[in-house]
Amino acid sequence: MEDLEGLDEIVGEFLVESHENLDQLDRDLVELERAPGSRELLGSIFRTIHTIKGTSGFLAFSQLEAITHVGENLLAKLRDGHLTMTPGTTDVLLAMVDRVRDLLAAIEADGTEGKVEVADVVQRVSEALEGRESSPAQPAASVEEAADPVVVPTAEVPEDLPVVVPEVTPVAVLPDVPAEVPAEAPAERRSVADASIRVDVDLLDSLMRQVGELVLTRNQIVRQTGHGEDLELTRSAQRLDQIATELQEGVMKTRMQPIDHLWAKLPRVVRDLGAACGKQVELVMVGRETELDRSLLESVKDPLTHLVRNAVDHGLESPERRTAAGKPTEGRLTLRAYHQSGQVVVEVCDDGGGIDAAAVAAKAVDKGLRTAAQVALMSQAELLQLIFTPGFSTAAAVTNVSGRGVGMDVVKTNIEAIGGTIEIESVLGRGTTCRLRIPLTLAIVPALVVECAGDTYAIGQVSLLELVALDAERAARAIEDVNGVPVHRLRGVLLPLVRLTDVLGVESTRDDGHVLIAVLQSEGRRFGLVIDRVLSTEDVVVKPLSARIKQLGAYSGATILGDGRVALILDVQGIARRALSSETVEGELDRHDAESTRSEQERWLVAGIGGGRRVALPLEVVTRLETFPRDAIELVGHREVVQYRGEVLPLLRLDHHLSVGSWRDSEPENLVVVIYQSGDRGVAIVVEEIVDIVDEAGRQSDISDRGLTGSVRIRDRVVEVLDVRDAVLAADPGFYDDIAPVGAGSWDAVPALEAM
Amino acid sequence: MTFTLDERLYGVRVESVQEVLRGLPRARVPLAPPTMAGLINLRGQVLSAVDLRLQLGLPAAAPGRDHMLVVIRVAGETLALVVDSIGSVVDVDVDQFEPPPDTLDPAFRELLLGAYKLDSTLLLALDVDRAVAA
Numbered sequence: 058m059e060d061l062e063g064l065d066e067i068v069g070e071f072l073v074e075s076h077e078n079l080d081q082l083d084r085d086l087v088e089l090e091r092a093p094g095s096r097e098l099l100g101s102i103f104r105t106i107h108t109i110k111g112t113s114g115f116l117a118f119s120q121l122e123a124i125t126h127v128g129e130n131l132l133a134k135l136r137d138g139h140l141t142m143t144p145g146t147t148d149v150l151l152a153m154v155d156r157v158r159d160l161l162a163a164i165e166a167d168g169t170e171g172k173v174e175v176a177d178v179v180q181r182v183s184e185a186l187e188g189r190e191s192s193p194a195q196p197a198a199s200v201e202e203a204a205d206p207v208v209v210p211t212a213e214v215p216e217d218l219p220v221v222v223p224e225v226t227p228v229a230v231l232p233d234v235p236a237e238v239p240a241e242a243p244a245e246r247r248s249v250a251d252a253s254i255r256v257d258v259d260l261l262d263s264l265m266r267q268v269g270e271l272v273l274t275r276n277q278i279v280r281q282t283g284h285g286e287d288l289e290l291t292r293s294a295q296r297l298d299q300i301a302t303e304l305q306e307g308v309m310k311t312r313m314q315p316i317d318h319l320w321a322k323l324p325r326v327v328r329d330l331g332a333a334c335g336k337q338v339e340l341v342m343v344g345r346e347t348e349l350d351r352s353l354l355e356s357v358k359d360p361l362t363h364l365v366r367n368a369v370d371h372g373l374e375s376p377e378r379r380t381a382a383g384k385p386t387e388g389r390l391t392l393r394a395y396h397q398s399g400q401v402v403v404e405v406c407d408d409g410g411g412i413d414a415a416a417v418a419a420k421a422v423d424k425g426l427r428t429a430a431q432v433a434l435m436s437q438a439e440l441l442q443l444i445f446t447p448g449f450s451t452a453a454a455v456t457n458v459s460g461r462g463v464g465m466d467v468v469k470t471n472i473e474a475i476g477g478t479i480e481i482e483s484v485l486g487r488g489t490t491c492r493l494r495i496p497l498t499l500a501i502v503p504a505l506v507v508e509c510a511g512d513t514y515a516i517g518q519v520s521l522l523e524l525v526a527l528d529a530e531r532a533a534r535a536i537e538d539v540n541g542v543p544v545h546r547l548r549g550v551l552l553p554l555v556r557l558t559d560v561l562g563v564e565s566t567r568d569d570g571h572v573l574i575a576v577l578q579s580e581g582r583r584f585g586l587v588i589d590r591v592l593s594t595e596d597v598v599v600k601p602l603s604a605r606i607k608q609l610g611a612y613s614g615a616t617i618l619g620d621g622r623v624a625l626i627l628d629v630q631g632i633a634r635r636a637l638s639s640e641t642v643e644g645e646l647d648r649h650d651a652e653s654t655r656s657e658q659e660r661w662l663v664a665g666i667g668g669g670r671r672v673a674l675p676l677e678v679v680t681r682l683e684t685f686p687r688d689a690i691e692l693v694g695h696r697e698v699v700q701y702r703g704e705v706l707p708l709l710r711l712d713h714h715l716s717v718g719s720w721r722d723s724e725p726e727n728l729v730v731v732i733y734q735s736g737d738r739g740v741a742i743v744v745e746e747i748v749d750i751v752d753e754a755g756r757q758s759d760i761s762d763r764g765l766t767g768s769v770r771i772r773d774r775v776v777e778v779l780d781v782r783d784a785v786l787a788a789d790p791g792f793y794d795d796i797a798p799v800g801a802g803s804w805d806a807v808p809a810l811e812a813m
Numbered sequence: 814m815t816f817t818l819d820e821r822l823y824g825v826r827v828e829s830v831q832e833v834l835r836g837l838p839r840a841r842v843p844l845a846p847p848t849m850a851g852l853i854n855l856r857g858q859v860l861s862a863v864d865l866r867l868q869l870g871l872p873a874a875a876p877g878r879d880h881m882l883v884v885i886r887v888a889g890e891t892l893a894l895v896v897d898s899i900g901s902v903v904d905v906d907v908d909q910f911e912p913p914p915d916t917l918d919p920a921f922r923e924l925l926l927g928a929y930k931l932d933s934t935l936l937l938a939l940d941v942d943r944a945v946a947a
Contacts, residue, residue: 270857512841561843600859603890606852609844615852615859623840623852623859 067321071112072165073253078105079161082154089147099136102150106132109157121160124175127182128153134186149185152178258351261312268301268308269598275301276595276619309497313348316394316403319358320345323365327390330369337376337387338369347394349401353495356475357403360468364405364491365390367464372407372489382486384408400477400519401497406490412483414440424449430676441481445469473630476502476519478578504597504626505575506618508590510563513624515597515616520629522576522583524591529570536572539749545574545585549684549729549747552576555636556587557627560611565589579633586632595619599626610635661769663776664731664744666711671748672779673769674731681732682747687725699741701732706741709788711779715764733785740788815900815936816883819871822900823937824929825885833899834882850895855884862893863945870921887941894945905929905936913937 082105089098110125128150134140156178163171275297282294324340331338349357373379373388380386393404418432421443432440443449447466472479476496483489496502496519504515505524525547527535536545536554543554554574558565567589574585597616602625606612613628661673683701690697690708697708708730731742766780785792814827839851839862850864862882866874874880874897882893906929913925926938 273857510843512843563843602859603861603892606842606845606849606861609842611844612842615840617854617857617859621854622838623854625840625842625852 068116068168071116072161075109075161078108079158081105086151096136099132103132103136118164118170120170120173120175124153124156124179127179131182131186146185149181153182264308268305271301272305273598273617277621280619312350314351314354315345316347316349317345319354319361320392326362326365327369330366334370335375336369336373338373339387339389341389341391344394347396347401349495349497353475356471357495360471363464363468368405368407372409374410401495403493404490406488408488411485411487411489412441413485417441417443434679434681441483502597502599505594506592507588508592509557509588511566513622515624515626516575520577520579522578525574525576527572532570532572549682552583552585554585554587560632560636577629579630582633584633663748665746665748666715667745671776673776674779674781678733678781679731683730683732684727685730686727704739706739707788708741708743709784710743714784714787738792740785742784814902816896817898817900818866818896821937822934823939825939825941827902829885829941831884831886831891834884836880836882853893860891860893862895864895868944869924885941887945892945
């Protein structure tokens, strides 16, 4: 459809459709000559003209509308028997059709109706309408149409002669257009009708399936010839590889449509919504031509519209507030689409007020979705993700347009259903960006091929975040147990582990102690899937599974690998649901503990402080866990401090504080730090390692020492409980001077989030 | 269309049979019931294979033993039945037919339409829909 470049897409479609309609019209008119007065034919002609009239009115082609309007009236009367066909009326109708064709050609040539006049034909049609026989041959019209190469069958055409297919050379039918236009290489410029054909979508789908098969066969052949000696064969295989790839891309392209198909409706949505909300909105669209599979386009429509409505309704501020904030009164909404690493990225950005993470946190707590302690541990990005939680809505006031309390979670579900992801970024006062990542197509997916218990499985790359390989020695240390749930501390964050062998009830064949973890993400939950081996990455063609296998909840499909073997495609969502109990899942969401539904008073953070000693801190005093590089430590006087999010925090080394003595010969590269913040003050407590977050398992005893408030039994081990107040005072003697004491709840710390 | 399972002759209507194959490598499906004998690659199509022995409550085949696959179409789905060996296509008369004897194990009996009394042996007619649905 290159010819349509620069031409409005809608007009292009209109032209294609109208040309088809006109061809039908020609056939109908010829038929009509033979069977004058056939209601059926007149009805068909009427519908055709009616369709053109409707669209031309919509597209503001006034001449076209005027002529089809009277034509329609005439046809209606003929159809309903108020007028009878005479040769005169046939002529008039043909003249009208010719003029319509002229107009369409003019529109196709330069997007306007050009200088084609319709008054004379309108006149003739009107006369026919009034029952007057117009003079059969209007000389003016005939002269003007002399240049028209379109052969319209008239009575003289023998009946058995097929309708002459109109080879519309747009230039020739425009006698008024200057002569240099034909020089514009008409041979290169096919008319719209010739440049595109309509193809049954089923046919495209079946082509797509066959190409999928071809890709599989290609994979098999390429694999088999990969280590062969036959050079000729290898070369042929490479050629096949190349052709198959190109063919795959080509067929996929036939199903591709520019995202503009969706976007075209949005300016209106934005305008109306902006008007309803009393907001001025400038809509900017970047990357309209970005294409994606038509089936996906359909699935993205509703989520995208929802995001746009959200952005206008909640994202952008009122003109008054914008002025007050020093922004232009007109809000800007930017839609951006582009391809990135085999995916289509669609962004909806507004330059509005942004999302207040603290408000999100407060609301999540308010609605009982998370506890105060949980949100205190979450990063800003994690807090923003809460708006995708079912039942969450950030709109303070429920407006009539959106914010009905359902929304973002549905958007997320819909996007994930097509294998996409959604993320949100927001800067308070600056705006919000929602980013959708959508696969190009569903039929062929890039996958990681893995082995488990001697069987081969495929995991869609879309849910794969990273791979972690641990050798036996590290695995023994780095895989820990939290209430029977194995976890791995990945860069300081606890990752619940799921052994694929456990999920599938099979025996691992790996006995060297090595552990391979595929870090997966599903429905916002991260977990590590322990597999035996990674074999390869491959583009796999998704084959449907019988319902009986699907209902097992562990497989989303099957595929055939390069060596011809069948591999099941793991259903990452299903496995996550199956393997992670709701507690684990929830805990995973705040990523720092593995179980979070208990009340926060009983919860402890257990940290190693060196020399084999461990201390427990009430979780409520933990604002955040961080690591700092050693060289981030600065000295103020004799005190060590670190800069943290714009604040200077005094550093307290627990080993020194509790007189453990240096636990290592040299200081490690990175310091593990527990941040405790209250109001605008905070301290950074350095520990050796974070061991766990647990519930209190035993009673607190009085056995105590300096700096401790007692001890607690945690999993058959006595752990000392840190006197947090004492420790904080050691770091910052003035800490409690102007704020509430520890224990008033970490909620005090939340306003600090707002400043971030 | 006849085949044997544990030395006995079984049959399905020939119209439902798409083809007969020598055993293909099967990918097992963990979590699936044991009668699900795995997935096979039939010229790019992924089919489920049903272990008819287990389905009919017969002893499992000796490991490593040769087997054959009968590819059938049932209720819009194509699947493969794992059988011991393939017999011939035989014509049967309606008057040779008898419903399955009452003395059969009910679970087994349910999967049979009945028996045809051939000259030399009994041909057990399999109720394919039921045999693969269980």
